[in-house]
Amino acid sequence: MEGANLKGPSSKADVKLVNVFDLERVIAFIPPGHTHTRVLIKFKDGSTLIFQQAVIDGIIRTFLDVALHPENAVSEFVPELIPKDRRKPGFAKWQLMPSLRDKGEVMRDAVEALRKTLQDVG
DSSP states (O other): OOSOOOOOTTSOOOOOOOOGGGEEEEEEEOOTTOOSOEEEEEETTSOEEEEEHHHHHHHHHHHHHHHTOSSOSOOOEEEEEOOTTTSOTTOOSEEEEEOOSOHHHHHHHHHHHHHHHHHHHO
């Protein structure tokens, strides 16, 4: 497949750029008996990823922190265990939260990852 590397989250994987044309379909759904939304992404090669709502919520917050902020050009969120007394009702205990890393370092990491995907194409 030309897009995502679909190795498990614990394995060392190459960096891949996912394009719209790599996708067969995207489905958002709440499984029967559950309260939180899942997002299923089916790729043209037949592989599938299913994201829990907390992951999608974190991705959206990270994206919006750059897309809608007048100054931010980069944003990094990392997994954090949120104690029950700090989180709103209905929220998962693990959330993607803003990183404290230097923004310059985050940008260098992101640009280097993008560079690797471009080398694979060329």
